[in-house]
Amino acid sequence: MAEKNILAYFKSPEEAQHAQRKLQSLRVADMSIDRFSAYPGGELNGPMHPLTGDITSLTSMTQNSALSNRSAGILGAADPSASGMSDGGQDGTQGRDILLTVVLDEGIFDQAMRLIEESGGMV
Structure with missing residues (x-):
């Protein structure tokens, strides 16, 4: 078979x-x-300090991702899950x-x- x-x-x-x-x-x-996950990382990737500006991107703070460059950080920050400004859609896959x-x-x-x-x- x-x-x-x-x-x-x-x-x-x-x-x-x-x-x-x-x-x-x-x-x-x-x-x-x-x-x-849509983003690499997931574990604590390294210390981030918001006051000193040692932040790769919004995504590294909200999704704990390890993005490789500034462009990837900008793209990741545009995702609704990074900003919290939207639920990301109504297609039923959210949270799975x-x-x-x-x-x-x-x-x-x-x-x-x-x-x-x-x-x-x-x-």
């Missing part, structure tokens, strides 16, 4: 882990849970930064899709 894959987006790691536990009973070939990747047999694809959606995942 052929293999298929599913990329499902969740709002929390716990939701994704709940779906992962359900999918393990189907004996999928491979699964992983990862967090992703957890990715569950599943590789499985084609025969159990539909069943796996139902389990993921029941667990709060968006495919």
Whole structure:
């Protein structure tokens, strides 16, 4: 049989882990849970001091990103999540930064899709 894959987006790691536990009973070939972001970084990248002006960009302060140059900082600061002036859209993907990747047999694809959606995942 052929293999298929599913990329499902969740709002929390716990939701994704709940779906992962359900999918393990189907004996999928491979699964992983990862967090992703539009900006590099995520950990405390280095000390920033707003009074001395040692700030790469607004994005480095609000998103804790590690941008490589001034142009990237300007582009990142234009994002609604950096300024807080907008919710960023109404497409339903806002806040879904957890990715569950599943590789499985084609025969159990539909069943796996139902389990993921029941667990709060968006495919």
